[in-house]
Amino acid sequence: GESVGLHLPTLSVQEGDNSIINCAYSNSASDYFIWYKQESGKGPQFIIDIRSNMDKRQGQRVTVLLNKTVKHLSLQIAATQxxxxxxxxxxxxxxxxxxxxxKGTTLSVSS
Amino acid sequence: GAGVSQSPSNKVTEKGKDVELRCDPISGHTALYWYRQSLGQGLEFLIYFQGNSAPDKSGLPSDRFSAERTGGSVSTLTIQRTQQEDSAVYLCASSTLTGVQETQYFGPGTRLLVL
Incomplete structure (x- = not known):
């Protein structure tokens, strides 16, 4: 069956640092890959997606990289707040x- | 409204009682999904609607769970004879399918606690 796993359950960074969150997937038959952010007590919020025929996409302060060869996805957040x-x-x-x-990766940003 | 809304936001009930959860999708969104999220866990798919029909009910955990959607809009998820293991956050998401592109937009969820 299909599975999705993130490499680290938690990531702690200092404000202003860059953050990288990694993800591995098993199913290659996907049209898009999507990143969601879920704040405490809220539903998941769409951040950015990337089409399966792309390897990089940039948004505002976020960049998603897709490596289909190793079935790996990463989300980079610049100047984490x-x-x-x-x-x-x-x-x-x-x-x-x-x-x-x-289960997701919990990102904690300290000031 | 601008986003997906769900009600109630919180529900505390006694074991054995029935509960009904409501989802108002984004206007014009034809697809609607129900998920369940236990504390610290990922999403557990429950059911998917396309319009008023449910082509995929495979995620419903038992026959105590049912859902309907009327008018291609509002959906209700009903849990009969609730059990303590039903305690979770129930999330609804809606989307509009445009070819292969689909982004699901989530509501804030209903936090269900069965005592």
Missing amino acids: PGDSAVYFCAPERAGTALIFG
């Missing part, structure tokens, strides 16, 4: 199918 503290999930996405999240 306290408001970035949350649990981050990656998910392979195919239209009309449910998302599969692992």
